[in-house]
Amino acid sequence: MPAKQVLIVEDERPIREMIAFGLKRAGFEVREAEDCRAARAALADTRPDLVLVDWMLPDMSGLELTRALKRDRETRELPVILLTARAEEGDKVAGLEGGADDYVTKPFSPRELLARINAVLRRSAPGGFDELIEFEGLVLDQGSHRVMVGPRTVGLGPTEYRMLEFFMTHPERVYTRDQLLDRIWGGNVYVEERTIDVHIRRLRKALEEFGYDRFVQTVRGSGYRFSARTV
Amino acid sequence: MPAKQVLIVEDERPIREMIAFGLKRAGFEVREAEDCRAARAALADTRPDLVLVDWMLPDMSGLELTRALKRDRETRELPVILLTARAEEGDKVAGLEGGADDYVTKPFSPRELLARINAVLRRSAPGGFDELIEFEGLVLDQGSHRVMVGPRTVGLGPTEYRMLEFFMTHPERVYTRDQLLDRIWGGNVYVEERTIDVHIRRLRKALEEFGYDRFVQTVRGSGYRFSARTV
DNA sequence: CGGAGTTGTCACGAATCTGCAACACAGTAC
DNA sequence: GTACTGTGTTGCAGATTCGTGACAACTCCG
Incomplete structure (x- = not known):
């Protein structure tokens, strides 16, 4: 070589x-x-x-x-x-x-x-390997910043991608809106907490078509959770 | 173990x-x-x-x-x-x-x-990875804010969840309504003590389906207790 | 410059939760 | 048994929280 x-x-x-x-x-x-x-x-x-x-x-x-x-x-x-x-x-x-x-x-x-x-x-490298994270067919490719289901690609905006990336790397756990802002937006930005809801909505909408929106779960009074376990 | x-x-x-x-x-x-x-x-x-x-x-x-x-x-x-x-x-x-x-x-x-x-x-070991608390098959997952019995999830409202979380982390001990208000609602709120009864009822109802309502025990004249020992 | 795509807010309705009061029932003392 | 106290249960109106569509500002790219 x-x-x-x-x-x-x-x-x-x-x-x-x-x-x-x-x-x-x-x-x-x-x-x-x-x-x-x-x-x-x-x-x-x-x-x-x-x-x-x-x-x-x-x-x-x-x-x-x-x-x-x-x-x-x-x-x-x-x-x-x-x-x-x-x-x-x-x-x-x-x-x-x-x-x-x-x-x-x-x-x-x-x-x-x-x-x-x-x-x-x-x-x-050609034929190189990417770090893939998968939940029941929903595949996150951190190398190419893409999310795929089988051969198809889930259309996500940058923020939705980061959100899903965070969720898929931190599943099975509830995060408050505050924490999500910290982890996804970065510590020192000011955005309304409810903005999270909107992006959650956009993420769900994108996943809906593939039937994976159920993975993005609301925990009323606390925040959101990503889990392959359907409640 | x-x-x-x-x-x-x-x-x-x-x-x-x-x-x-x-x-x-x-x-x-x-x-x-x-x-x-x-x-x-x-x-x-x-x-x-x-x-x-x-x-x-x-x-x-x-x-x-x-x-x-x-x-x-x-x-x-x-x-x-x-x-x-x-x-x-x-x-x-x-x-x-x-x-x-x-x-x-x-x-x-x-x-x-x-x-x-x-x-x-x-x-x-201390402070290990495991945040699961279990009582005879009733599992509390504080990370995901879920209560599970086998593969099934117990449906709880926010207050009922907090209540069960408190009980499962403080079992085998009687708490007065007053104490429960303090520990679960937080010190500076005013709610009727009898409200506790209502939430106890709701908690029991949610656990009933799984046969765990007997863990939530009334101590007449004192308050309530959570215990896996059926009196 | 113009169009496409993205982002943060807001407002409004829907869904859910909460605390209370009223009544039913159970336990206890007399 | 009766009176009394403590607890179980229920329905509901108000409050809270969440979902959703619309929108204006913005960026990016050609």
Whole structure:
């Protein structure tokens, strides 16, 4: 197997070099870029297998770079991992929505970064495997952010997807609207609690067609629960 | 004491079955998974008391699975023991850093594995994973706010649920109406004491169908008591 | 710019729950 | 037995909570 190439986009040189060192030792071929411009230049003449992007960059935010990469047909399939100092859940959501394949919070151990890189590479490899979660035929594919029933795809908006993802990874348990806002929207946003109801409704509607809306259960006076057990 | 359940995540069938056999003979309930996806599926519908994970798995390394489990709030408390063929100290450290609770090197004797399992279980016993409270088949699940009898769910209103939850967590003891108001309704509300009687009635009615209404006992002149001992 | 899709709020009706009072019944003391 | 106290049971009106459709603001993308 030829060495996988990783492009590191990070403006702080010590960090960049430390990561490069770690990756080289792990058998990766490494290319470095200190800002988005350099990253574009690097992408113009080589085709890395994966890009590591720092969230904070001098000329453009890493999130924007990620978005740009995911918009361009040429680089759409290129896996991107975001590095960030912020631990906020909201940013994580934003990052993944922007198209990043994974998200690593600083400080991280080289080992952890390696694990994430390997996971993402494996996932994006041809015939690669995605982390699937299934409840009686309802399949959540966290890799492609899709929900499927047999060969068909359930049409979900971004928020509904995140909601269902949260529920399917935390089933059999009641969550208050407050908790759901925290876990799905992220800690520091203000939205009305009743907004949850509306999204629950939208999620149910999308699942209805496939007969899975019964999994999204109301617990009156407490909140909502996802369960394959029909009450 | 109910049998502890162990989930074995191991791709090599002979090894998996050998371990399963040994554990069953030792009184454990065993669930098997051959890869991480199967493990996730298994975790979705059961809650084992401990997970045995092979380091080398076809779809994801055992270490990554361990990390994933430890990242998730739902499974964070779930003890994990890593199985590995490598004896390197570095790997051991990595495994424990990844969040594994213990680490067993192949080849191992069944006796050794058992000893490790018991040690880990003992360590994680208090405040363990199990939030189920049971009285002779009547099961209270505080996580999902459900009361179950076998596969069936007892239909309770919010107040009745809170009432039963209080009773099942404080059995064998008489509470006056006043105390019940305090503990179930909260200190600063004013409701008639006789309202308790009505909710007791509703609770009994809901349990009646399953034959558990006898657990809710009247102590004339004092109050009510929950007890599996039929007076 | 324009259209498609998404999002957070609101308002209103539907569904459900709650506490109370009134009456029925049971247990106890005399 | 009678009187009295304590508990069981029921129906209901008001209160709470939830489901739902509509809508305006917004983003994204071409």
